Structure formats: C-alpha cells, structure tokens
Amino acid sequence: MKSKDSIVFLSGLLCDKTVWEDIKKELEDSFDITMISFKGYDSIKSMAKKVLDESPENFILIGHSMGGRVALEVYNQDLKRVKALGLFNTGVNPRTDAEVPGRQKLLDLAKNEGMDSVLKQWLPPMMGNQGLSNEKLMSKLETMVKTYNKDEFSKQINALLNRPDAREILPNVEVPVLLLSATEDKWSPISQHEKMQEYLKKSDLVVIENASHMAPCEQPKLVAKAISSWVSKNLKG
8 A cells, every 4th residue: 555645734823733633634534644833942943943853754844824934944954855845825035124013012912911912913814704703713723822822922923033034945946836825815915925936946826715814724625625636736646
C-alpha cells in the first residue's frame, strides 16, 4: 500500500489547531496531518526551527496568516524537505510604519485591560459575515484566543514586527505553491496574493467565497477541496 503524503499545517497569530481541525477531518483519510502553533515563540526564525524539528522528513507545508510567513522561512532554512507550499491569507512584505500603531494599540489593550478586550477588538474584523453569524464557530475561536496570555501575545507581535522580508524568497521557490485568499479578507486581500503570484514560478491562486481572513475555519470544506485538488494536480501521478 502506498504511504500517504504528509501535510503540516501552521497556525497564525493567537491561533492553534482549532483553525485546522475541520480541514483535518476532511483530509485525514488521504493524508497524514500535523498541526503546529507558536505559543511562546517570539521570532519567525525560531518558529521555523520548531516546524523542522516537529515535522516528518518530507512534507507538504501549509501556513495560515503568520503561519504563511513561517512556512516561507521553513522553506528558506531547509528547502529539500518541503514538497509543496500553501500560503493562505498571508503576505510577504516586511513591517511597515503604518501597521505599528495598530499592533501597539492591541498590545496596550492587552496590558491595560486583558486579553478579553483584545479578543473583542481583534477577532471580529478577521471574520466574514457568514462566520460572524456562526455562533458555534465564534465560540470556538473565542475560546482559542483566550488560551493566550498577554506575554504570549506580545511575543507573537514581536515576531511579526521583526519579521524577515520574505519577498526575496518567492523567486527561489522551486516547488508548487497554492495561494489562497477570500472575498472578504481585507487584512490579506486577494490583490496581495496576486502580487505574490507574479514572483512565483509555479503557483495556483484560489479565492474562497463568503469568507475573510479566517477562511480555513470559516469555509473548511471549500478550503479542503482546494488543497486536495491542488495536490492531485501537482504531486500525484
């Protein structure tokens, strides 16, 4: 019997396996699934090392949001182990002056009022209208965010504010890449992924309807189908 391909899913800021659980259910009959999150880590490079330490010898690597940046750094550190890359609701640009006040506002909120206040400010803009109206999903995501304390949040923000410039990695990526965005994602819009695609040698761009920045958990069936189709197209046969 042919062994299954391995997929390693990487979570983003204030996230954990909750984001990927429904996709895992859709794909686990066909793939060996690993889910990695980064609570307690304060740099993209150290996050990437964690991924390499905890992943199989060869694997398909898919990162969401901050996890997409980590995925590119994993490829940068050890490209021979990565069979294909998925970059979901993410970006490659270095820190901009414009983003610093918004991130600092959230850090101040965490320090002065606690993570419940951060949750109320941070999560709703990440969701599409359909996701916001899904009480079960929102409850799960709120519980996920509340597992973080202010120090863990601060470390992840530090990682993002001091992230490497990933733009120079894109032209060097030799493996197939799946770019995924969503119609309502204003944080990492479709246009941002289209720009990334210009620098990639072999990529597909999928746009998920009725979802925003948290597309993997807002529309898991559609995202899982996109992953499965992309793997079949690029790695099978």
